[in-house]
Amino acid sequence: MIGRTEEPAAVSGSGMDRVVAPRGLALRWKIAAGVAAIAALAGLFLAYAPRGGSQTVEASRLTVSTVSRGTFDDYIPLRARVTPLLTVYIDAVEGGRVEEMLVEDGATVEKGQPIAVLSNAELQLSTLARQTEVEQQINNMRSQELALSQTQLANERSVLEAELALEKARRQYERERPLAERGFVPAKTFADTRDEYEYQKRRLAVLKRGQATDARLQGGQLAQLQQAAQSMRSGLDIARTNLEALRLRAPVSGTLSGFAIQIGQSLQRGERIGQIDSPGRNKLIAGVDEFYLGRVQLGQKAAIEYGGKRYEAKISKISPQVQNGQFEVDLIFTGAEPADIQRGQTLQAKLTLGDPAPARLIPNGAFYSETGGAWVFVVSPDGRSAVKRKVRLGRRNADYVEVLEGLDPGERVITSPYTGFADKDRLDLRSQ
Structure with missing residues (x-):
């Protein structure tokens, strides 16, 4: 008999289970820590992220200058070119x-x-032909002048003859008149004598009127002939001058x-x-920035340093036409000039615009061309930032700019170019 095997009873794990105590922070502490970390990151971002009106700049690439008190020398440097004082062109x-x-x-x-x-056969031949023509016309006019003179002499002769005939007729009339009154001269004879006397008076009057008219007309003709002759001589002189040229x-x-x-x-x-070119006499031609067009005047003095000596000059001419941002001035030496300068040589000059005067000063820099002197970046006392500030700047020379308003002595200003951050209101200066 096959025996029956009994299956083992199922084992329960209830005896092995136990309660495990929770480890770490509670959930609320985890949430609080996360919020704190997020806040810290946001703070760091806000602290270091660039603002819309600010920019971080390396301090080493900037030039920082200090506002100071001093004497402002009102001049501008010029680069002048030596040119002959007088140049005459030959054509x-x-x-x-x-x-x-x-x-x-x-x-x-x-x-x-x-x-x-030079030689010019055509000009030489034309001049000779012109000379011959003029001489012929002058000879013709001289013949006309001679004819007019002869006519004038003939008129004068006729007047003289008429005056003589009148005088004879007058004497005959005066002799016969008393005799005719007493009957010693026939009436017919005396009438003929009287008529002859009257005729000679009228004849002389007519000749004198004719002589006056002829003299007036002949005088006009002679004046015209003389003017024409003078014009021809002048033309001939010009032709000879051209030939001589x-x-x-x-x-x-x-x-x-x-x-x-x-x-x-x-x-x-x-x-x-x-x-x-004029020997030993020179002038200087210099280009001046158009910014100074209203301040440059004739007669202003300039100084030239050359060969260890100082030479004085003044402005003799101003060309107001502006080209490439500059206009030109001519300078002439008021005293001795350097003996060994050559045409085309370049000299350094200082053009004085005004008298020296006390002022607040900042070094001249490239910032001026970008701001026009209307504002600058002023560096904070700790040197970590710079803020845009409106200012009013005045005169400037090659070294300094005059401060009129907005800056005090001791303050520091960025004087290097503002390229890349000219539109910002604040700069954060970072040191390497």
Whole structure:
């Protein structure tokens, strides 16, 4: 008999279960810690994140200057170019072929000295033909003048003859009149004598009127002929002058430059062939920033340092046309000038605009071109930040700018360029 195996009874784990005590912080403490961490991160973000009106800048890339008290020298530096005081250009009055060169470029010439000879066959022939024509016309006018003079003499002769005939008729009339009254001269004879006397008086009056009319007309004709002759002579003189112009001469004394023509070269009428610069006399031409256009006046003094010496000059001409932000002025030396300066050389000059005066000063810098002197960045006492401040700046020179309002001595200002943060109100300065 097969026996029956009994299954074992199921084991219960209820005897092994036990209550485990919770470990760590309570849930409310975890929430509080999370909120605190988030708040700390937000604070750090707000502290270091850039604001809309501020920017963090490396302090090492900025130039910080201190406002001070001092004497402001009102001048502007100029870079002046040496130019001859007087330059006279030489042009070919008449065109022609260069036949002879009498001087070389760079030579010192005297006024009226020949420098070159040209040839122009057409001009020479036309001048000779003009001369012949003028001489013929002058001869014709002289013939007319002679004819008028002869007519005048004839009129005068006629008047003289009429005056003589009148005088004879008067004497005959006065002799016969008393005799005729007493009957010793026939009435017919006396009547003829009286008529002759009256005729001679009227004849003389007519001749004198005719002589006056002829003299007036002849005087006008002679004056016109003389004026025409003078005009022809003037035209002939001009033609001869043009012919003489083929022999080029120096118009003034000085140094010849730019004279580069060659023998055989053909020159056109009016073509420029060189120039003559005044010897030993120079002037300076300098460009001035258009900012000073209203402050630069004729006669203002300038100082030039050259070769360890100081030379005085003054403004003799102002060209108000502004090009590339500058206008030009001419400076002439008021005393001796450097003996060894050359044309085209550049000299440093200081143009005085006003008298020195006490003022608050900040060093001149590139900031001015970006702000126009209307505002600056002022650095805080601890040097960690800079704030934009409105100011009023006045005159400036190469070294300093005059402070009129908005800054006190001892304050520090950023004077380097404001490129990249000119639109900000505050700068946070960070040190490396």
